[in-house]
Structure formats: C-alpha cells, structure tokens
Amino acid sequence: MEQTRDLEIFLVATPGLEVPLQAEAVEKGFAGAKIIPGGVSCHGGWSEVWRANLSLRGANKVLVRMGNFPAVHLAQLDKRARKFPWSDFLRSEIPVKVEATSRKSRIYHAGAARQRVERAITETLGAPISSDAGLRVLLRIEKDICTFSVDTSGEPLHKRGHKPAVAKAPMRETMAAMFLRECGFDGSEPVLDPMCGSGTFVIEAAEIAMGLNPGRSRNFAFEDLHGFDSQAWAGMRNDRSQGGLSAIFYGSDRNAGAVEAASTNADRAGVAAYTRFHNRSVSDIKPPLGPTGLVIVNPPYGARIGDEKRLRSLYGSLGKVLMSRFSGWRVGIVTSNQSLARATRLPLLQAGPVVDHGGTKIRLYRTDPLP
Template identity: 55%
Template sequence: MEEFEIFAAAPPGLEPMLLPEFRALGYKDARYGPGGVTMVGTWADVWRLNLELRGASRVLARIGTFRASHLNVLAQRAAEFDWNAVLPRGVAVRVEVTCARSKIYHEGAAKERIGKAMAGAGLRMESEAELRLLVRIERNVVTLSLDTSGALLHKRGHKEAVGKAPIRETMAALFLRAMGFDGTQRVMDPMCGSGTFLIEAAEIACGAQAGRSRDFAFQHFVGFDAEAFAEMRRSLGPVTGPPLAFGSDRDAGAIRSASANAARAGVEELCAFSHHAVSDASPPDGPPGIVIVNPPYGGRVGQKKQLFALYGALGKTLTARFGGWKVGIITSEPSLAKATGLKLMQGPKVPHGGLNIWLFQSQL
C-alpha cells in the first residue's frame, strides 16, 4: 500500500473548518464532504495528520475496497484480502459493519464472514478490542477502513480536569477557526470552565502539535516505523511571552482546573485566568480580539428559564466593555442567544452530546 484514501472525520456542519488545516500542512488536493475531509496519502501522512490536526475527531485509513452482492462473495473476497499487510498476526480487532442500499443487508451476517476471513489471517475479532475495523457496504461496494487514531483525537493526553459540560478540544479548535482565529489575536472566555478554548488558542499560537502527548492505534500496525515517527513528533519546549488567552469564571474550582490544565499542556505562560462573575469581566489592555464562550444552556446545565438573566448579563457586559471585539457564543438554544441583545449571525447546526448547537457571531 504505497498510497490510499485517508479520511479525517469532523462534526457535521464543521467540515469546511477542517479543510484549511490540510491546506496549512501542504495537502492541496484534500477535499471536504459530509462528515469530514478526504485525501490520498501514505502511512507517513496518517501519522502526521494524527499528530497535527486539531479539528479532526479521528483519522481513518481506507485499506481496501471490493464489490460483493452476496454473503458468499463477501466471504470469498474477505478471505482473499491481505490482512497481514497491515495488521500483525495475533492482534485483536473490533469489527463494526454498516449496510446501506445493498443486497447484503444483514450486518451481523456480514460481520461473521469478515471475522472468519480475519481468523484465517491469525487475527482475533473481539467486541472490546482497542484496534477497530470499519466495514461499510453501500450499493454493493465493500469499503474496509482502519481507525488509525484509537482514542478520539480530542483526548490530547494532557488534560485531566474537566468542567460539568465540557466542549471537546477538537470542536473548540474548529469554532476558533470559524471565528477567524489564526494564532495572532487575543482570545477571551468569560465563562472558561476548564479552559478548553483558551488552551487550544494558546497551543495554536505557539505551533504545538495537537497529538504530541498521546499514543495512537497506528503504532500497532505492520510497518510502523517508531524511529521515523519519533522524528516527526515534536516536543513543545519552553513557551514564553505575554498572555494572549484570557479566561474567567465564577467557579474558583474551574479556575484552578483551567490553570492546571494549561500547565500540563505547557502553555501556562500564554494563559491568564481570574476568578469573578461574567458581569465583572473586562478586556485586557491592548487591541480588540475574540471573545468566545460556551455558556450553560437548558438541555445541558440548569434550566433554560433560569438562564435568560445570565445571557442578558453577558450581552450587557460585552456591549458596555468590549467595543471592537468579535464575539462567538455557542448554545443549543437560539432564544438564549437572542437574550444577549446582540446582533448575531447564526452558524450551521452542529450535533453535540445529543443536542444540536450553533455558533452565533457578532462584531461589537
């Protein structure tokens, strides 16, 4: 397998925000579509994407494709497939099958055939295995994809403390990009919780690799070159400079957590946290930047009726003190966003935690 198709998954509605990350890495032929971004590359590209992409939730390697309109044909084609070109004998693999608009429609039967073929190559199919094979049968075309990431990529490897309803790091990175953040502007979150937006902003500003502190599933694949990967992975090193990411929260425990998370990420010098209510928030000295905030909303924390006052206070504070700043508010309730009194532009719907959320933007 010199080159193959690589797919980086992103939350529906935010796929266009992931594409510029590919462009920045030099992948000019990558294209976005439903669910993520696709390109053609090598295993070295898979390693690099897992390390560098901030907005992708996982990276899939499409290792094989063939036609099969009957279970017997599926069994034959799967038995002919060279599994050991990618997966070493003896490893356990979790197999997940989906069927759509195909003559093969029984996912359990298809999984059984795939499992028998893999057993012939010395592989074990186990429901709780860490390595994962995705089998999609659509219009009688079978696509085999390996999850090269393992744990979802929002798990950066250095964040321990989280708030009551945290937003994932990958989604925070995409929302920051949607706000136009490029690593040079100052960012403020007046309800920062565990500091996700601010730590992502600080890491972007100092060029940190998103996956520098964690391991990946591809490290267990055939052909993985540990020495070459070690050269690709960069340690962050000392980070100095004036803060560019500013956070506050009325919960003192959240501020302690955010500070600890920033320190573990190695970007504490770029972050400044303070303990006070949103009504006491004020901009740092210097030019306007970006305010991005993920306030509580009815289906997530608290009851919606009790939150209108909070959103109203947020809007009044921003209007009174943050002239010239660009504002982004993430919420599942458009009525709560409207309660800020700001002139807001509503972004695309994004599924998150069983809810639909939106990024509302305003220029003050």
C-alpha cells in the same frame, strides 16, 4: 509500511464542522482535501496518516481506506475477504475488533457480514479478534460495494492526552478548535472566555498560538499496524513549539473548582506561561490591557423548562458587559437556543451551521468588532 504508498485518508468531522476541517486540512498541506459526507477526504502516504493524527485539531478520527470490492451475498464476501491483503496493514499478533454497517445492499445482515470478516482475518492472517481491541477494522457495505477501512487513531482525537480535569458539559477540544477558526482566530490576538469551565477554549487558543501539535501527548492505533516505523514517527512528533508569544489567553468562571481545573489542565498542556485564569462572575469581567481580540463563550443552554428565564438574564448581562466594556473585540457565542443568543442584544452576524454536540444541536453566533 511503505511511507510513499498513496492511500485514501478520511478525516471524520463533527457534523456541521466539515467546512473548517477542510480549511484546516488545506492549510496544513494535505493533498486533495475535499468535503465528502461525514468529513474530509485527502490522500498521501503513511507519514501523512501519522501527521493527520498528530497535527489536525478538528478531525475526530483518521481512517485509512484499505480497499473495496463488490459482493451481493455472504459467500462472495467470505471468499473476497479471505483473498484480501490483510498482512499489508495488520499484524498477526495484534488483536483487532471488526465493525460492520450495511445500507441499500443485498447483504443486509451486518452482524453476519462482520462474522465472515472476523473469520477471514483470523484464518488467513492469524490475528486474534477481541471486542475490546484498540485496533478497529471497519466494513461498510453500501449499494453492494464492500469497503474496508482501518481506524488509525484509536481513542477519539478530542482526547488530547494532557487534560485530566473536566468540568460539567465540556466543549470537546476538536469543536472548540473549529469554532475558534470560524471566528477568524489565527493565534496572533488575545482570547477571553468569561465562562471557561475546564479551560478548553483558552487552552486550545494558546496551543494554536504556540504551534503545539494537539496529539503530542498521546498514543495512536497506527503504532500497531504492519511496518510501523517508530524512528520516523519519533522524528515527526518531536515538537517544535514557538515560545515568546505576544498574546495571552484568559479564562474566568464564577466556579472556583472550574478555575482550578482549568489551571491544572493548562499546566499539563504546557501552556501555563501564556494563560491566566480568574475566579469571577460575568459582571466583573474587564478587557485585559493591550490589543483587542476575541471573546468566545459557551454559556449554559438550559434543557429544562423554567431555565430559560434565568438564562435570559445571564445572556442579557453578558451582552451588556461586552457592549459597555469590550469595544473593538469580536464575540463568538456557542449556544443551542437562538432566542438566548438574541437576548445578549449584541449585533450578531448570520448564525453558523447547526453542529451536533452529543445530540444537542448548537450553533456559533458571531459579531464583527464591537463599536
């Protein structure tokens, strides 16, 4: 695996969060980071692929484009797939899974295309094909151009590897990190989540402040690629976190089980020293002593008819508490329902873009520092 080879790297974004992902990639020095449909494209050598998986908080996956060619029928695809330099990327003893999609192309049968590629890989490289392989090769046929990519992440990147306990309807870590960024959070101020669930916002905020890499506790699919250098990788993943923070990160929830889960998760993530979790209802929250910061919350949205009235009063009391006690704090509320956001009576700025949260369309509603 030549470390210096210039690869096209594609960072898969949550729909609606492409802008903060690009900002993060630019800030972390990924060359040529630009928004394209579905995410952010940048380029660099294999070490940049590893670094993207290890350090980016907002990417769901890191794909590497292996190459492309035109093909208008299956026989042509077959021939070119057999000439493709698979051994530059894959290893003959590691099983792979092939996935194919086709749009606006004369090769319209994605299943048949997939079978040709599987056969080409087994017959020219010798690698076994398996539907549950950890390594995925992706074929995209669009307007008669066939593009091969490899998924270098394996498990989606929101699975940080150090969070066993999950509350119901959790906010994904990748989304939480991007919403924190959209609220202007840079790690230097306290954060409070008054409906913290399993602690995602609080733990992400603490990790950002401590300079911890999100992927530090897990394995990645690129470790099974051709020429992977385990020594160079070990050097890169050696975490250099900064202790001695000034800020503390707070979460509370009226559900004692959620508070317990959040504390366990913070401990596993190595941020327990800088996080505090309390079992209390929204009406009992108070700003911690010290500087003002950010209140960020992902309240229930209520999918069923009849929920709305009860939720309206919950959002209303949240807004009242924040307005009366949290002068100087900024607020971020993530919800699927604009009228619920308005029920807080907070001085909301223009809503953020629509974000796809597992089929639910949500948005971030922010305020400037409260009066």
